[in-house]
Amino acid sequence: MVFVLVTIETRLYRHECYACFWFTANVPEFGTMGIFQKLVQFLGVRKREVNVLVVGLNNSGKSTVVNRFKNQDERVTEIVPTVGFAVERFQNQNLAFTAFDMSGHGRYRDLWEHYYKDCNGIIFVIDSSDRLRLVVVKEELDLLLQHPDICNRRLPILFFANKMDCKEALSSVKIAAALGLDKIMDKPWHISASNALTGEGLQEGVEWMTQQIRDIILAKGS
Amino acid sequence: MNSFKRDKKEEEDGGSQFLNLEKTTVLQEARIFNETSVNPRKCTPVLTKLLYAINQGETLSPKEATDVFFAMTKLFQSKDAVLRRMVYLGIKELSSIAEDVIIVTSSLTKDMTGKEDTYRAAAIRALCSITDATMLQAIERYMKQAIVDRNPAVSSAALVSSLHMSKLAPDVVKRWVNEAQEAVNSDNIMVQYHALGLLYHIRKSDRLAVTKLVARLTRMSLKSPYAVCMLIRITAKLLEEDDEAGGNDSPYFSFIESCLRHKSEMVVYEAAHAIVNLKRTTSRELVPALSVLQLFCGSAKATLRFAAVRTLNQVAISHPAAVTACNLDLENLITDSNRSIATLAITTLLKTGAESSVDRLMKQIATFVSEISDEFKVIVVQAIRALALKFPRKHNVLMNFLSAMLRDEGGLEYKASIADTIITIIEDNPEAKESGLAHLCEFIEDCEHVSLAVRILHLLGKEGPKTKQPSRYIRFIYNRVILECPSIRAAAVSAMAQFGASCPDLLENIQVLLARCQMDSDDEVRDRATYYSNILARQDKALCNSYILDPLQLSIMALERSLKEYLQNPEDRPFDIKSVPLASVPTPEEKEMKHKTEGMLVTQGGPVKPPPVSREENFAEKLSIIPGIQQLGPLFKSSDVVELTESETEYFVRCIKHSFNNHLVLQFDCLNTLSDQLLEQVRVQLEPSEGYRLLAEVPCPRLPYNESGSCYAVLQFPEDDLPNSVGTFGAVLKFVVKDCDPATGLPDTDEGYDDEYMLEDLEITLGDQIRRVTRANWAAAWEEAATAEYAEMEDTYSLSSMHTLEEAVQSIASFLGLQPAERTDRVPEGKTVHTLLLSGMFRGGADILVRAKLALTDGVTMQLTVRSPDPAIAELITSAVG
């Protein structure tokens, strides 16, 4: 009997905590939040965990983008080409993100699909200075959108028109047009021009993604 | 209450959740790996179950493996250390079955270079299991760093993984030699050992580099005893390969000897073991090594006693006298509570001891033989075999012991070794024959090993008819027909037929029995019975000889190949069984080899061995690259290797002579030992002796430094001129030289120049044209030859350079390339006259039977009689001897 009682209590707490998180979303991660976190951990409640898949052609800047999302002290100084994939973690507001940073090499693109099923969002990185391969980008995007594990889901997709600092870079509007993003009807999407080296444009994008995922979770009532 | 009951029940049936795992259930459960937030407490046991199932022999299809592999990759998002290490294991386990396993490369390199020390070593090992030659370059940098990492576990893992990877990409791993070099200086004993292992592996084909390595390391006194052991092995190998390094004052030998005084027992043992096993070790050099082993015999540690006595057991074969010094210590061990040690001690004593101690030692063994494992029982059996050959008078004690062992429980290998020993004793000692056969008869009455029963029946068929009372064996043999499985019944039928063919008094009874066997339910048994019964009914001696007593001994593999070829290229003429090469007779050296390994604790690869492939069959395959070789017919005989140069010269050339019915193919194996030369168009220009015609040459197109290649010459034997088939050829190596950079091996220019190199003369001998043939019944064949009007030549020679009959027997048999029959290659001790019986076949298929009557006078006098269907062959043989 005693056990049952405790469970109920925990549930109660969890609701309360969530409420608090919503409320304090804009408070920096230290300070008062720290005490809460400890209390929350003590009661066995963790941050909401979500998975996002980071895809795009090789050399578009995926790993650099993901690296930027991490805390200052966890970042690596040197980005090497990814072989296969790498798992990285970062937080935004009250969500704990697990990013599957996929390799964009031709040899590995077929393997992205193994990770489609259980992701909560997709970050698609495009090298906006690589005009030549924009058609390849479109091809890969279309394949992704048609994939059975993706096509019928309301999955937020965030596009980064990366390397905006390059001279030849196309604007995000032109890229959206070239990829035919306006035809995506059943999924929320968003495009940000970005510079992964400085971090410009990244925050805007990830805030959008956080909001979207949160909405979907709330809608599901979980 | 309820759950308590369930726990209890689980405990009762082993309590293991791993019992009766279903593959499909486990794969189903593995779906939880895909959940967005990974729960390590649930995932770890599932992964454990999966690995357990695979290790129990469950096989996954590539699709199943790939699916579960990719699901498993998602577990990388968990930070749980236990789960992560399970994932590494999973990767290693699935890497060979699943597809696209390189997907985890970046995740693993991240772990191997990361901050979490508990991940790093394991990540390296997993990484190496998924990396193929093309991906190795991508991780090269990390591997080099890891080899010299300060964390010993990381460094060791990297070194050992490099060693594994050198199998798929030796050239890449070679580039890590500097890192390996640095790791050899490590303070950590394992790192130093693994580094030396890798370093030696990289260098081992470069003799000079190995010499330098050994010179440097023997001076620097390695900290790790494991590394010192390894160094001892490397040094011993150098010593073994290089005769010049021999002699007491060799720095190599003194290094090994100095290790006898090392503070680590392991090193001391390794050094003693090395010295004892070096071929060149003299009895004097053996002394310090033996004293060390002697000391170990008295150690309190069972492992040391075991190691010492096992090594002494081996030395007892090569240096029995030296081991006698340890007899007292060995005597102390025969009652050792560790039965393995006791067995080895006793069998060692049996090898070195006197005839008088045999009874005592055998009694001692008998007290515990039932307690030791088969492997050690085999050692006992081998010791008994050696004893029986050494002390023939003891055959009764030994035979009784063996037959008692036969009656005990035991595996096939053990039983086979007993039967083998009894057979050897029977063959060696006529006095032991009857009792030996009787023991075997009794054994097959209750023998669970089919292959063994078949062999014994075969032996009974061969030996039984020659005993005083052949009829007594028939009952044992016929009992098998009534009681056993088809293959044994078939063997029994064949054995009975032998009696029918050799013992006229028994023929009538045998025919009755064979008639019964023709009603058998098994095809093979019926066929054999019908076949033998019909042949026996003809009462034709020659027919019996060639189809029952002494049938053609074809090489089964060659027969299969010939039949296949015949079926693929249909011809009008019937299949000619004479075109099938004969089974090869083991050469004296091969028998010797077998003998040498006896009595040592060698682990054998299990009882099923592939059928032996003859030299000829191996070569036939190699020669098939010569255009037109098929027209020459089957390969008849391949000679031993003849060296046409001294070994340490610029070019090293060896020749193998392949005889066909009418043709001779010479295979020249050439090695280029000059690092600044690339040879092209390498061939051997011959000056054939009279009557030979050179038909074709196949040059070797390229011969880079340190590689060997072969060129060939095809000749026709002198037609209708046998005497000239024995001759001497002049030979010169001809080639085009391109000078090249020794570092890269690439030629400096495209232009080469012609050059040549004198070779030693090549002798074509009589033996090159003759194959050994085993005759079970030489006397019958000899008689039959007389009736079949074979040509006979006879001559008397005085062999003045021979001083013993044994010597004469050996050299005649090897000179003529013939097979001694009826064990006449053994000269009974103290005899001054002896008859050697030989048989063989000349190229083209003509039989050769030779009888050499030898008498020891001043030298040896020999009367040689040759019978062969072809008079020219008989004459060639008598003239070649004189």
Ligand SMILES: Nc1nc2c(ncn2[C@@H]2O[C@H](COP(=O)(O)OP(=O)(O)O)[C@@H](O)[C@H]2O)c(=O)[nH]1
């Ligand atoms: N100029 C510029 N270079 C970038 C930017 N983002 C990434 N890079 C560079 O692009 C290269 C490829 O980046 P990487 O993250 O490895 O790409 P990935 O293959 O998509 O993971 C690296 O040399 C980065 O330094 C950007 O916004 N601007």
Ligand SMILES: [Mg+2]
């Ligand atoms: Mg990348």
